[in-house]
Amino acid sequence: MFRPHPSGSIAGTPNSEPQNVQHVSQQGSQRITGKLLATQGYVVGIEVSGSGARQSVALANLDGEILYRVRRPLDYVPDSETVLKLLDEMLADVTGHERLQDGRILRVGVAVGGLVDSTRGVVRTLYHAHGWDNFPLQDYFAERLDVPCIIDNNANAAALAEVQRGVGSGERVVLYVGLGRGIGGALVVNGKIYHGETCTAGEIGHMLVRDDGPACSCGHHGHLEAVASARAIAGRMIGLSVEYPETVAALQQLTGGRTERLTADQVFRLAASGDRVAQHIIDEVHSYLGIALANIVHVVNPGMIILGGSVAKAGNLLVQPLQERLQHLCLPAAVQSLRVVQGSLGSEANILGAVTLALQDV
Structure with missing residues (x-):
């Protein structure tokens, strides 16, 4: 070799x-x-x-x-x-x-x-x-x-x-959320990754957020990854659109007729343009992701939450609603200095x- x-x-x-x-x-x-x-x-x-x-x-x-x-x-x-x-x-x-x-x-x-x-x-x-x-x-x-x-x-x-050379530079306690095909997370404290006892700290994609939720990649149901990952967002959009001709037409135009290549970022943009099916899906993403993050905020009390992965390409269409939800869901003291930001390193x-x-x- x-x-x-x-x-x-x-x-x-x-x-x-x-x-x-x-x-x-x-x-x-x-x-x-x-x-x-x-x-x-x-x-x-x-x-x-x-x-x-x-x-x-x-x-x-x-x-x-x-x-x-x-x-x-x-x-x-x-x-x-x-x-x-x-x-x-x-x-x-x-x-x-x-x-x-x-x-x-x-x-x-x-x-x-x-x-x-x-x-x-x-x-x-x-x-x-x-x-x-x-x-x-x-x-x-x-x-x-x-x-x-x-x-x-x-x-x-x-x-x-992100902490050493990106948007999290200088932060003491950072929660990173990778929103891609799956959902991963990480906690960095004083520049060091916190792994936990068995190296499963940060696996927030497998947090239970919905009792009757869809199946997750791990085999369980109702996990965050099953409702808020890029794969889940695009799949749900395609599945729900079949009963709405206007939405089907919008998807065809947006993807050049290749709806199987629909991205989460495109679903966010459809929602921002007023498509009701997309708005319903994105509202669910904000809701369940907000619940998961609020629970973590009360346990960890980070100063910054960094959103990365392909879903984070939605930028403020994702970041701003989550910041507002956390302000609403969390104790004021827990979020008084908390910032939710888009990662600066992108696909790199x-x-x-x-x-x-x-x-x-x-």
């Missing part, structure tokens, strides 16, 4: 001073992943989507600047073996010798769109893909690349990036988050 450098082990690199800490992997082997005081070299960021159908690999310098990136989306949901083979090919491209002019690869960070045990480096599951249950992804990349690897949930990674948040993970120990 691919190795980017014949002497890739960082322990002997002349441009770094390792302060080594040993970690025991799931298989019981020990690996050095201590902190480096590096002056030159690179890190690699890897993004694996929740469906496994979208992945990115980026080469970055030690300032976190992406120097080269490869994206390889697929038109189908692949198994884990297919994804890993593709990632190996992408890594070979990104870390070719001609690109490594200022040292070697020091760290790899991986942002995964699923449930991750970051302390053991294991993907517990991807809700929208198969073949990933209890997969030791951290060990996989560490062995392939012969450098330490850090993996985490993509919402945690994106949150860290996950891959920049992966790079940020890699830089945590550099």
